[in-house]
Amino acid sequence: MKLNSGEMAGETAEDTRAPAGFDQNLGWALGTLLRAYLKGIENVVAELPGGPRSYQVLSLADSGKCHNQAQMAEHLGIDRTAMTYLLDDLEALRLVSRQPDPVDRRSRRVTLTPKGRKLLNQLSEGVRQVEHHVLGALNAEQSEQVLRGLCQAANGLSHSKSPENPCQVVESLDLKD
Amino acid sequence: MKLNSGEMAGETAEDTRAPAGFDQNLGWALGTLLRAYLKGIENVVAELPGGPRSYQVLSLADSGKCHNQAQMAEHLGIDRTAMTYLLDDLEALRLVSRQPDPVDRRSRRVTLTPKGRKLLNQLSEGVRQVEHHVLGALNAEQSEQVLRGLCQAANGLSHSKSPENPCQVVESLDLKD
DNA sequence: ATGAGATGTTCTGAAAATCAGACCATCTAG
């Protein structure tokens, strides 16, 4: 168990008011890390049409979390029309297969073909390296904590349908000079 | 009726999976969180042209970290041509001012006007709420740790010019069936 | 059953973001 070594302030308590001067905001950190991640994945899946998204789709199909294209699209945050094209390409490469859901024939079940699974295995090592690179400034324990925290936060968001009310809009911005 | 067991229960049944090989994607978590963040900021800065990027630009200008547009663009991961348009808009609103750098007149120093600083202060509360919402599934201590970890990792990446060698490319992908 | 409305998927076309490259002004090095 690692104690919080005093970084720059003694107050690591639950006070939400941060000094907030030095560290750039959460959005910048997320954006920077995601860009690095996507760039890395882009290399790993360079031969795949659709780039990093294809990897995400394959990975998601493998996980069996989603039962149709719409759910997959929502889960990955991409448009359903884009999902159609993406799956067209992946299916043309025999990496996934679309089968009408016997229970609801409007839906298409997306499953990984053996070839797709094999490819995913081939990619996994590269992906691991990318993740390691992205979090390279952190030690193993920190990486583990951060990764777990991120996944927990992300799962929390995706489970609770954000009711369009994350926070109030600042409406009086004095932009009219 | 879905067979899916309800995930909306108050206590998230954390299926503490085997940590080994756990590749519930870093990329997916980053993407999901960033999307939620951007959506929230979009609301907060709805009246600002350029959306969340404008906020990032204002925030960066305020921090005084970058001395010209190119550095700002690189830091924020946006194209320098886009930066031009963005600053055009912000300058038209008198939120920032561009002044030729006396030391190198090719460069433009981007500084926050008093009006810009006032606006930034108005926005800060909303931004804080968004950040809190994005990490809402985490308790205060976890949020603190994750935020610190993210910033540390992001700073590590942005400081070390990634020398185009994040990891080797997987070149034999057997896509030719 | 039957009809009305909702949902999953695909397609179309328009709006918007992205990106490469030309261009000018300015700096630095020789």
Next chain:
DNA sequence: CTAGATGGTCTGATTTTCAGAACATCTCAT
């Protein structure tokens, strides 16, 4: 002074994104 590099801007083309229509299928009330 010239040559090459760099910061900023503009232009034009490619790509992505997005809204909406179309079609098939499901659900539900009647």
